[in-house]
Amino acid sequence: MTVNKLFPPVPASYGHAQPWDSEVVPEPLHAILQRQAEARPEAMLVEFLGRKYSYREIHAEARRFAHGLIARGIARGDRVGLFLPNVPAYVSAYYGAMMAGAVVVNFSPLYTVEELAQQVEDSGTRLLVTLDAPALLPTAVKVLDGSSLEMLAVAKLSDMLPLVKSLALRTLRRSQIAAIPDRADVALLSDWLSDTPTALPAIQTGDLALLQYTGGTTGTPKGAMLSHGNLSSNAIQVDMIDPFDREQPDIVMGGLPLFHVFANTCVLNRTVVKGGAMVLVPRFDPGQVLATISRTKPVAFPGVPTMFQALLDHKDFGRTDWSSLRICISGGAPMPGPLREKFESATGVRLVEGYGLTESAGVVSTNPYEGLRKHGTIGQPIPATQVMLLDKEDPTRLAPDGAPGELVIRGPQIMQGYWNRPDTQASAFAEHEGESWLRTGDVATIDEDGFLAIVDRIKDMIAVGGFKVFPSQVESVLLEHPQVKEALVIGHPDPYRGEHPVAYVTLNEPGDGTAAVTGDELKSWLNARVGKHERAEDVIVRGELPKTMIGKLDRKALRAEVLPD
Incomplete structure (x- = not known):
């Protein structure tokens, strides 16, 4: 049985650690940090490449x-x-910034000058905090010179490292340090730290806290307006579904980039809500993450599917100590079943799939960490979250039952709206x-146990001779082939049928004595297993598929690459 709306929930507890109707009491984010700093001042909040920072120090x-x-x-x-x-400076x-009543704007460290400048202008950012790294500081200075940005505050990486690593960076690897310009509008972050008390504003939970940029539902980058209440609520909701012993140390592996909403909630804010610690690596490097897991003994590891695949592919995977991990959480993109099975078999760690959006401050649903889970679903809505299905063709009506x-x-x-985009309100809600x-x-379904399954994105559906083809369903079949590692299916123009599906794949290394499968062989294998209108016109084997900045397969980029205007 399937249903088209889920409020109030059925069943009431959703199998989570706390009932769905548990009260969520939001707070200003910095107030939660202050409370934890007062309650556990010397407890570790951040571990960074061997250096530990306490709640007292960060606060x-x-x-x-x-x-x-x-x-x-x-x-x-x-x-x-x-x-x-x-x-740690992040x-x-x-x-x-939130203590001062300012609004934080996250910028990806991978942005080009043009991308950074565009987001600076759209958000009206006055001050940009960056790092003295060659990949960051020169880009920030160019944007400072060519936009309305007023000031740079530059953190020094050497100041955040353990003593020996700091000395090595400053003496042996000076090429990894960017020179800080001597100019009035550029200063060290340390110079922005004041010991002179000033009156801090009283912040309310409805006050804007973060502009988190996203493609949204229309593909145009725009800033989702997330309040203190949105962010703290989602962190509390994620903490509520944790069934593990709260007297045990809580250490989360911070391999996801903090600038992304998934990490912002599940690594940063949830950790502070719980009074735990986060182990940060500057960027996702499989070898460094594996070594860090063995060294620091985290209990949780949120990531995207390509991260877990990269760990499996690394030569040090088999030598990694996984014994401390209680749970791995996958989000950001669908988790292929074979990948989940292989990872769980190799590590003994449960890997569950969840779902969220930038506009939801990060998390909407997840499979329970213990007990019943349903593979191929995004789990059950987290506490205090209601879901419903609308008709795909007419969003003013509920979807037909089933x-x-x-x-x-x-x-x-749920966000307040998009920054400076009142015209998008009608289409976003x-x-x-x-x-x-x-x-x-x-596009989703809901079953009788409250488990959600994403069928596809409305804008990604392929219209084949009057039939709607869901790319994810074709991709899931391709991923059942033992040599297929990744798959994306998009629609190509077809003069007779309107569109036809074409699949793009990357391959696993073939086994001993096994030749690599060809695209034609995969096409024949696939088309024997799908409906007539789902059959691929072609299967193209590639060395890699485009990915987003956090490692998700990027259908939009693939479409732009192979179907130029």
């Missing part, structure tokens, strides 16, 4: 940064950008019985 630096921002004229509501990898700058529909969501984590629901653009 004190955040507070000094807040005083420095106010002293230098950053006013309540001003935008402060973070153009940083996973470093954590203190993030919470410090039929897939567009997934829409309500809950305390749907009204039903007087309530506003976030439209996801994803």
